[in-house]
Amino acid sequence: MLPYCDTAYITKIDKHYDADTFIPDLDALPDWYVAEESEQYHDVDGTPYRYVTYKRRKIITFIGAGMMASALTVPAYDNGVEVRLVGTPLDDDIIDGLRADRYHINLKRYVPDISFYKFDEIEAALDGVYDVVCGVSSFGVQWFCDEVVPRLRPGVRVLSVTKGLIDNGDGTVTSFPDLFASCAKPGVRFAAVGGACTSYELADRNVSRVTFCSAHRWVAERFKALLENEYYRVDISDDVTGVETAVALKNAYALAVSLAIGMAQARDGEGCAEHYNTEAALFAQSAKEMDSLIKLFGGCDDALFVGIGDLFVTIFGGRTRRLGILLGRGLGVDDAIKELEGVTLESVVIARRMYSVLKYRAENGTADPCDYPLLFYVGALLDKEDPGAIPWDKFSI
Template sequence: MSVITFVCAGQMNSAITFPAFENGHEVRLVGSPLDRDIIDGLKKDNFHITLKRTLHDGIKYYQIEELEEALKGADLVLGGVSSFGLDWFCDEILPVLPEDVPVLTVTKGMVDLEDGTLVPYPHIFAQRQPEGKHLNLNAIGGPCTSYELADHDDSHVAFCGKDVETLKYIKSLLETDYYHISLSTDVVGVECAVAMKNAYALGVSLAVGLAEKRDGKIGSQHYNSQAALFGQSVKEMTRLLELIGGKPENIIHGAGDLYVTIFGGRTRKIGTLLGRGLSFEEAMAELQGVTLESIVISTRTARAVRKLAERGIVSLEDFPLLMHVDAIINQGAEVDIPWKDFTWNDFSLAE
């Protein structure tokens, strides 16, 4: 039996306690400063108030002030902060994590640099750890919703990091007959692929709202337009993955994550509202209080592409859907899918 300490009690981090506990490990779940009500509820009856699931009886729960105690004797640390808690995690958590314990983070995201380079969060964590400290940082990517993982639906993810043996070790702790794990040392490829899907999930979800607006019926089902936008999304994501130096096979993690995100969650909601005709400000007002990582990723990715275009490295014409999503979010543009920009002629086999 190993000791696994989960830092932050968000939905995904909490969902991974299921395979961890069922594999016979001691599980310790530590809440962030924003998770106090979650931890209080779990201590009472094991019910997670945002995941809406009852966690296993026997898990040990801690408030953030008890982090030092929760880390004693740990064999693995899972970090579950959202993108909006990135600075807090870097400033408050990384300095107190022991160097001899591998870290696995569920946080998906990228930061764009001044020259247009896109850097995945694991690299940001590495850069922002205290000087002289060398944490063994790894991350999870792939299509996996917290609810379905908690319900034991078959899920396939990728663990990525620099050290192969560490990845094998972490896999041995968490893999089950429903939680399937691939391994990769292509951190940029895996993490950037699953991060950029947030921007494109918003783009595909525009079609949902457009169909509802056209039919005058909430829940109206039309799949041709969604499928077309999905295909365009994968095309643009593949180009971005190549651009940042990720291995092309890791597009499967981004495409799979794109698929699952389109069918539910916060990103689908904002895209649907925009497609119905609400302005970005109106849509955000309706979703007040909801954190939307898709907005952050869309803005950062589009900004990076524009900088690369200014340097002559790419053409904006290769990313029409991303540019349209960015225009809606940051320039007040109305939804008007640029369908003609998606088409092309392939005469490569013509005589």
Template sequence: MSVITFICAGQMASAITFPAMENGHEVRLVGSPLDRDIIDGLKKDNFHITLKRTLHDGIKYYQIEELEEALDGADAALCGVSSFGLDWFCDEILPVIPESVPLLSVTKGMVDLDDGTLVPYPVIFEERQPEGKHLDINAIGGPCTSYELADHDHSHVAFCGKNMETLKMFKELLATDYYHITLSKDVVGVECAVAMKNAYALGVTLAVGLSEKMEGKIGIQHYNSQAALFGQSVKEMTRLLELIGGGPENIIHGAGDLYVTVFGGRTRKIGTLLGRGLSFDEAMEELQGVTLESIVIATRTARAVRKLAERGVVSLDEFPLLMHVDSIINEGAEVNIPWDDFTMIKE
């Protein structure tokens, strides 16, 4: 048995407690400052108020002030912070984690640098840890929704990091007959692939709203148009992987995650609203209070591509769907899918 400390009690981190507990480990779940109600509820009856699932008996629950106690004697730690808590995690949590405790992060995202380079969050974690500290930082990528993992639906993800022995250790801790894990040392490839899918999921789900608008009926779907946008997304994501130096095999994680995201969640909601004809501001107003990582990722990815185009590395014509999504978000453009640009023939 190993001791695993889960830091932040969001839906995905909490869902991963299921394979951890079922493999016989001691699980300590620590809430972030935003998770106080979640932890208070779990202490009463193990019911997670946002995951809407009852967690296993035997999990030990902690508020953030008890983090050091929860880390005492831990063999591994799992980071469940959302991308919006990145700075908080870097500033407040990384300094507290002992170097002897390897870290596995579920946080998906990337930032764009001034030269157009896209950098995934595990790299940011490494750069932001205290000077002289050397944490063993790893991450999870791939198509896996928290509630379906908690329900034991078969899921296939990738664990990535620099140290294969650490990755094997994490796989041994968490792999089950329903949680299937591939290991990869290509951190940039895996993590950028699954981050960029948020931008393209918004693009694909425009077709859902357009179908509803055309038919005048909520819930109606035309799958040809969705499939076409899905295919264009995979094409552009593959090119982006090439640009960042990620292995092409990682497209399976990005495309799989794109599929999952298109079929549910917050990104589908805003894409559908935009497709129905709402302006970006109107759609955001309707979804007031909902955090949308797809907006951040689409903006950052498009900004990076524009910088690369300025340097002559790429042509914007290679990314017509991404550029259209960006124009909707940041320039107030109306939805007008650039179908003809998808069919351009390369000379």
């Protein structure tokens, strides 16, 4: 087998012959190609035929050299995929470091022996590629729509690791895969990743379980075939709205649960024991509100489990936890964000967006603030509306 290829031995029929064999249309499926043709003709029941070996290219171009996309190159490389990592215009320092010794200055890990590109080299990085990973943060989504999606030719499949939702300003939200699809040429298909997976542990090859979702199930299945292995486990869902809502909300609610850690530190001092009862109470309320919001936006019941796993892992580490702790200690929003300067705070974006969406719906009678007291509290806190103490008396199971 050639490197970076799946091998499929397929019978090519020169005359009509009944067979169940799949013969790819090389025009419609350009990532398949004829690798070898047998010269000798064979005869079955008087019908001549010969064997042709088709191969399917296994190349993924990752666009955005952030921590999650860079970590995801590890299972791709381990699976024998040719990997091309392209930085955004903001990633030049990262790419320079990777080219020097493969050390990722933000992930703080060495990445595999793959190819690295700066954004002005993107055409070369996309040459011959039909599988792409969007690795930008939620702050880079519009840039990806403007600068990358128009370059993708029909037949390309995109897997987005970016988590978040767009506030449409009318009480509705749009998932990132749907946003990308609205900017794309016909025939470009999109999928997204949801679930509990930190970049550090993935890069260390710790067992992780995620969900790939797509309106075109075969696209999610394609990426599963490329990326799944013994430590990167993949479930498949066609509930894009539910999965994307769940994993976006987990950032807002992880911030909410982390407030309890900061509150304990404010009372007992930094380094004190965590108050798990308080965290668990906030976790339970978070789960209830997430379930309600997933259904409000049209998602299915099972999507909650994807979000709950993601919520759990986010509370136990990372940027959102740090912000929640600072706010729980009593720091103002501006001071907390300043202390974390240089850190991407997607939790602030999604919490503010969902707060805006729900306020709009409340004014129009399509949502009841009493159903989301924790999200309204976090939203008011981030918008500097002085919400006071956590509204425990409004929580219910």
